[in-house]
Amino acid sequence: MTRIFLAVLMLLAAMRVAVAQETPLQAILQEHAAIITKSSRTTIKPAIAAVAGSGLDRAPEVLQAWQSKDMWQRESDGLFFRAEKLDGQTYRLIDFDTGEPAGEVSKKELSQIKPNSGIRALIAVALVQFQLSDPDPARRLDALVSLDRDPNPEALAPLRASIDGEPDPALLAKKHRLERLLTIAYDSDEAARVAAIDEMSTDLGVDVRATLNPLVATRIEIFEGEIPGTANVARRLTPGKDGFDRTAAYTMLVDKGFAAPRLDPDKVREVLTAHIDGGRVGDVPVSRLDTMPARAEAYATLVAAGLAEPRATEEEIDIRLASYQFAEIYAETSAAVTTAANAALGRIATRVGVYQAADLTLDALSLASIYFLAAIGLAITFGVMGVINMAHGEFIMMGAYTGFVVQQVIPNHTASILVAIPLAFAVTFAAGVAMERLVIRWLYSRPLETLLATFGISIALQQLAKNIFGTQARPLTAPGWLDGALALNDVVSISYIRIAIFVLALIFLGVFLFIMKRTRLGLETRAVTQNRRMAASMGINPDRVNMLTFGLGSGIAGIAGVAIGLFAKVTSELGSDYIVQSFMTVVVGGVGNIWGTLAGAAMIGFFQKGVEWLNPSNTLAAQTYMIVFIILFIQFRPRGIVALKGRAAEA
Amino acid sequence: MSTLLEVSGVSVSFDGFKAINNLSFQIGKAELRAIIGPNGAGKTTFMDIVTGKTRPDEGRILWGGKNRSLLAMSEARIAREGIGRKFQKPTVFEDQTVRENLLMALKNDRGPLAVLFYRPSAADLQRVVDLAEEIGLQDHLARKSGELSHGQKQWLEIGMLLAQEPRLLLVDEPAAGMTPEEREHTTALLVEAARTRAVVVVEHDMEFVRRLDCRVTVLHEGSVLAEGSLDHVTANQKVIDVYLGR
Amino acid sequence: MLDAAKDPSSGHGYLDGLGAEPTTGRRGDAPKPLIVRNPSILVFLTALALFTLTVTVLSEAVGPGLISTSFVKTLGKTLCLCLVAIAMDLVWGYCGILSLGHFAFFGLGGYMIGMWLMYERTRDIVATAMAEAPIPPTDAEIVDAIGTQIFGVVGSSEFPLVWAFADSLAIQLALVVLVPGVLALVFGWLAFRSRVTGVYLSILTQAMTLALALYLFQNDSGLRGNNGLSGLQNLPGVAAPQSVVSLWFFWASAAALGLGYLLAAWLVSGKFGSVIRGIRDNEARVRFLGYSVEGYKLFIFAVTAMIAGIAGALYYPQAGIINPAEIAPIASIYLAVWVAIGGRGRLYGAVIGAAFVSLVSSWFTGGQAPDLPLGFYTVKWVDWWLIVLGLSFVLVTLFAPRGIGGLVDLWTERRAPDRHGADLGPDPGALREQEATE
Known part of the structure; x- marks a missing residue:
């Protein structure tokens, strides 16, 4: 009997082993069946860990099925399967251990395991190691x-x-x-x-x-008596020193319940208000309570009468503060780790600083390019011809709107930009020539009146743009290949559009130099600039030269408008946003010299970015300081960075 | 004869071009002097330096009996010290009457507040009338100076210079564009003025210089080439080479 | 022929009383009083007085109310604009400095008085509200509450340093003059001593204006950022209705304009006027006459800045609100436009220009002007007025450099002086034209 019993027992044991050997995953699942079906985030962890840690090849499939709510329990025997829906009511069961189909059953015989999002997140974490x-x-x-x-x-x-x-x-x-x-x-x-x-x-x-x-994150902790050795102390704090405010320290004590609140004026008023009795508080008439000493006196009488809580006095505050230790404690317990982390962060900060300076330089360079683009046309009309053109900003705006209109006709962004640039030049060149012929040439001897007349044109053009295009900003979309940024590392990056503008500025510089030094127009322009009468007697037509020079300056403004429109919103005020900076660039750089304009743009760009870096929250302040700086700069170099000297400067 | 203005070792250059090169020059208290020289000799720059418009790179300029340096003074201060300057082109205030022009030039306190509360005294008005007679504009006191002829403007400007009561007068090409009669009048004005003060006349026109009958300084490439009577300098071979010979 | 030709810019020569005929040997009589020499002053002051009287009689507060309170305010504001235009004319028309910064001084004056108005008014409101509390407030509580009221919009409740004297009318009134004056002195000293002139100076003044406006736009400027100061139309401690208060401000504006006109006329009539016009026409020549040009420019720049400050201090209580947008550079350019359209170098020209252009502008942009149907297109003046203004400004500059005031020359049948190629208008560059044509 015993032998039979033993034999049965052994057989059973053997069968169990066999079951465990043949279907180990099912065994694990069965072992944790209770918590799996309970499906609670707080208790589920052992089940997930057991599956994930089983080392079995098919463990991730179980987890995936579980995570995607494809794990079902057969109600008849409590076994878990992956189930695939065949039709509305029928599911095919798939054995976890073999991956083989294990029959088709009706939905009624199954119950779905529905892990909540918390559990699914835990499963996902467990799955990572397999993935x-x-x-x-x-x-x-x-x-x-x-x-x-x-x-x-x-x-x-x-x-x-x-x-x-x-x-x-x-x-x-x-x-x-x-x-x-x-x-x-x-x-x-x-x-x-x-x-x-x-x-x-x-x-x-x-x-x-x-x-x-x-x-290296810390929090301030309060200790009664000595700080325990186990704490990883960043530094000890003394209330009233090291930027650790006495009031804040005491407030911490109050919050922790270690001390009584202090005499807070609002609280005092509240308590006094609550105890007004026949026009008096304590013994003090209400009408007298318009000074702090009177209120303190009234409060004291209330305390004496037991009607209000006593409040901490300054001496009590000092005593309480002295009886506690304050310290910044690292959340991380290992001192070696915090030390190493601080040192590493320090080294990283230094390197980041260096790269940030490099990044700032790139930023400043691109800002300088923008100013240069905006100012170069002005440098021609103002510098070379001595004509101040307040409508220069509106030519920039016209260029930008030309780009916008072209994009309405040609949807391809690359093609439209390629069309827009020469078209903008043509439009603003024509506008410039028209303006020169109709207005400016009558005013060459009267620079201040030129300023005002061109201002009149400026407001008219601005309003005209508003009437045509409305007040809302119009988009001028850059081609796709200009999207994104060139990132050298996590600190230094520069957008392609800014690189493009930088390149454009270089091209402008080159074109300008070429025109001035290598073409007939440039030669004549320089001649007219230096000595109008002499040039005229040499057979140069100064009128024609002035007209073309003005057109050239305006045309360049138009191209600059397309470039600026790519990153700024195109509105009728686009030009006026840049006009003062453009003037500053020309004035600071020195009139009549393209290198001066370049230097002016660089100086203004770098200065503005520098101020923004010192005070990053406030670009308005940066512009204010920049202008103040320019006014002071003019003190030292009234004729700009690159100044003409001698008789040429007198003209 | 004591020295009123002493310029010594003055140089100035514009962008590498030496407009004045180690120039030295002296003039006495009551002397008429003509400065001649070809274009670019530095005549105008010399006047710019003396009147404070251009600062020299090196050298010193001493003024008056006390030998004070003019280098630290502003143009306005130098003018108040008693150096008057007449420009090449007649520069009078064309929007204002001859009388206003002269009154503005009269030697009086030049501070803004003093000018603001200034009322012309009878003596001042008389002085204006006298000056107008001297320059032949007594009939034109109430006219806008812009309406005057070219020669009249030149005289008005000389009159304004005299009204300043300067101790040194710098006159740049006073006879340019004048009729012969006007030239004669101008010569007389300058010779008369030089009785009581120093007068330096920069001039191209040899005939005019000859009429002034005074010591002549020849400038060439920013420094003094020769000095002496007109006959003396015109006999100088170097002068003939660089100036007269051309 | 020898008659003193009446040039618009000299206007009222201080020697006009002397010798309209050859004066050989004539001893100098003392010049006649200012007003006798300049009949236009009397004409102007009489017109101003009559205008003030008419408006008063027709106003809501006194008369039948033919002129509404809001129109009284508009007229009062216009008088202030005329005053700042006179300042502009002094500095530009007479002294040749095209300042694009005088509206900034105007705004500063407004801010200075606005601080007091807003502080006191808020104090009234706060005190009223707190009086209902069971316990009377302490002084510190009142100040705190005012601070919260005023600076709540910029996320603060602390009084910035610049408000230190906001509770004192006397000090703020002094600051109305001092702040623009000192700013003008400092800026002018920097600019004039480095001999910045002509268009450079214009651009530099424009930059100053922009810097100031940008500074005020910041929330931490202490002047409520782009919210500006508001509720300025209420006079603290005065229970009178707006119809009466507006009339008071109208009178004050008229008085200020009258006094400002007299002051300006006096400034330009004497030898001082002679010198500054000389500076305008040929700065170097004046310098070689021994006048310290910088001192004169600084004087006129600062004095006109103060006049502008006073004008602003009277303007903004009538407008009710001031914010940094008012100071933007374009406002100062408009000021120059008014003076140019009215006629530079004559004081009444500035007044006519400011009054005419600002009133016509507000008529057109206020939507009161009837649309102009052209059949294919209807001209809405709100949209087209600026274009008309801009172009008419170009036309005035090109064809009528003397502006509206030039009509007076035609009317008085005075012979325009034959200027022998002299400039067409007071402009330092004018001499170049002469050179160019030589």
């Missing part, structure tokens, strides 16, 4: 991205394990980097963390700083 070694590189990349976004300690071991077998060098580098970051954040070995921190301290990535910063 990290997935044969499909795209899925490995997905896993890395998700891990980077949402790092967790559990992933560290599988991540390390997956590094060795990684065939793709790019993914390998990513994995290695992520492993270092996770080591810094989660490794249990202090030495390994410090080593990882040191290794990453030359990396400028935002993720490195995001990993290091929590390590």
Whole structure:
């Protein structure tokens, strides 16, 4: 009997083993069946860990099915299956361990496991380790991205394990980097963390700083008596010193319940108001309560009568503050790690500073290019011809609107820009020539009146643009290949459109120099500039030269308008936004010299960016300071950076 | 004869071009002097330097009996010190009457507040009338100076200079564009003025210089080439080469 | 022929009393009083007085109300604009400095008085509100509450330093003159001593205006950023209705304009006027006459800035609100436009220009002007007025450099002087034309 019993027992045991051997996943699931069906985020972890940690090939499939709500329990025997819907009521069951179909059943015999979003997130984390070694590189990349976004300690071991077998060098580098970051954040070995921190301290990535910063985060804690040795102290604080406000310190004590509130004026008024009795509070008439001493007196009488809580006096505050220790405590307990992290952050900050300076230089360069573009036409009309053209900004605007109109006709952005640039030049060239012929040539001897007449044209053109195009901003879209930015690293980047504008500025400079030095027009222009009467007697027609020069300056303004319109909104006020800066550029640079204009634009661009860097929140202030600076600069170089001297300057 | 103005070792250059090169020059308290020289000799720049319009790169300019330096003074200060200048082109205030022009030039306190509360005294008005007679404009006191003829404007400007009561008068080509009769009158004015003060006349016209009958300084390439009577300098071979010979 | 030809810019020569005929040997009589020498002053003051009387009689507060309170305010504001135009004419028409910054001084004057008005009015409101509290407020509580009221819009409740004297009318009134005056002195000293002239100076003044406007646009400028100051039409502690208050301001504006005109006429009539016109026409010549040109320019620049400040201090209480947009450079350019259209270099020209253009502008842009149907297109003046203004300005500059005031010359049948190629208008560059034609 005993033998039979034993035999049955052994048989049963053997069967169990067999079941466990043949269907290990089902066994694990059965083991945790209770918590799986309960489906609560707080208790589910062991079940997920057991599946994920089983080391079985099909474990990720279970997790995926679970996560995607494809895991069902057969009500008859409580076994778990993946189920595929065949039609409305029938499901095909698939065995987890074999991956083979295990029959088709009606929906009524099944109950679905519905993990909530919290559980699904946990499953996703568990899945990452499998995906990290997935044969499909795209899925490995997905896993890395998700891990980077949402790092967790559990992933560290599988991540390390997956590094060795990684065939793709790019993914390998990513994995290695992520492993270092996770080591810094989660490794249990202090030495390994410090080593990882040191290794990453030359990396400028935002993720490195995001990993290091929590390590050095502190909070202020209050200790009665000595600070325990286990605390990783960043620094001790003395109320009233080191930027640690006495009031704030006391408020912390009050918040913790360690001290009584102080005599807060609002609270006092509240209490006094509550105890007005027949026009008096305590013994003090209400009408007298319009000074703080009177209120304090009334409050004291209330306290004496037991009607109000006593309040802390200054002496009591000092005593309370003295009896507690305040310190900034690192959340991270390891002092070695916090020290290394601080040192690493310091090194990174230095490098970031250097690169930020480089980035700022690029920014300033592109701003200078914009000013140069806006001012170069003005430099021609103002510098070469001595004519001040207040409508210059409106020529820029006309160029931008020309670009907008062209884009309405030609939808292809690249083609439309290529058409818009010469067209803008033609339109503004014509407008400039017309203006020169009709107005400016009558006023050559009267510069101030030229200023005012061109201002009249400026307001008329602005209003005309408003009447035609409306007041709303019109888009001038850059071609697709100008989208995006060239990023050298996480700190230094420059958008392609700004590079394009920089290149355009260089081209303008080249074209201008070519026209002035190598063409007949340039020669005649220089001749007329230097000595009008002499030039006229040499057979040069000054009228024609003036007309063409003015047209050229206006045409360049039109092209600048297309360029500016690409990154600024095209409105009728576009030009007036740039006109003062353009004048400043020409004045600071020195009249009558293209290199002066270049220097002026560079100086104004760099100065403005510099001020913005010192006071990043306030671009208005930057412009204010820039103008004040220019006014002062004129003191030292009244004729600009590149000044003409001698008789030429007197003209 | 004591020295009123002493310019020594003065140089100035514009963009590398030496307009004045180690120039030295002296003039006494009551002396008429003509400066001649070809175009670009530095005549106008010399006047610019003395009147403070251009600052020299090196050298010194001493003024008056006390030998004060003019280099630290503003143009207006130099003018108040007693150096008057007449420009090549007649520059009078064309929108204002002859009388207003002369009154503005009269030697009086030149501060804004003093001018604001200024009322012309009888003596001032008489002085204006006297000056007008001297320059032959007594009948034109109430006319806009813009209506005057070219020669009359030149005289008015000389009259304004005299009204300033300067100790040194710098006159740039006073006879340019004048009729022969006007020239004669101008010569007389300058010779008369030089009795009591120093007068420096910059002139192209040899005939006019000869009439002035005074010491002549020849400038060439920014420095003094020769000095002496007109006959003396015109006999100088160097002068003939660079100026008269052409 | 020897008659003193009446040039518009000299206007009222201080020697006009002397010798309209040859004066050989004639001893200098003392010049006659200012007003006798300049009949236009009397004409102007009489017209201004009659105008003030008419408006008063027809106003809502006194008479039948033919002139509404809001129109009284418009007229009062126009008088202030005339006053600042006179300042502009002094500095530009007479001294040749095309300042594109005088509207900034005008705005500063408005801000200075606005601070007091807003502070006191808010204090009234706060005190009234707090009087209902069971316990009377302390002084500190009142100040805190005022601060919260005024600076709540810019996310602050602290009084900035510039408001230190906002509770004192006397000090703020002094600041109306001092702030523009000192700013003009500092800026002018910097600009004039480095011999910045002509269009350079214009651009520099424009830059100053822009810098000031941008500064005021910041929320932490202490003057409520782009919200500006508001509620200025209420006189603190005065219970009189707006119809009466508006009349008071109208009278004050008229008085200020009258006094400003007299002051300006006096400034330009004497030898001082002679010197500044000389500076306008040939700065270097004046300098070689021994006058310190910089001192004169600085004087006229600062004095006109103060006049502009006073005009602004009277204008904005009638407008009710001031914000940094008022100071934008374009406002100062418009000021130059008014003076040019009215006629530079004559004081009544500035007044005519400012009154005419600003009133016509507000008529056209206010939507009162009837549309002009052209059959194929209907001209809406709100949209087209600026174009007309801009183009008419070009036309005035080209064909009528003397502006509307030039009509007076025709009417008085005075012979225009034969200027022998002299400039067409007061403009330092004018001499170049002569050179060019030589």
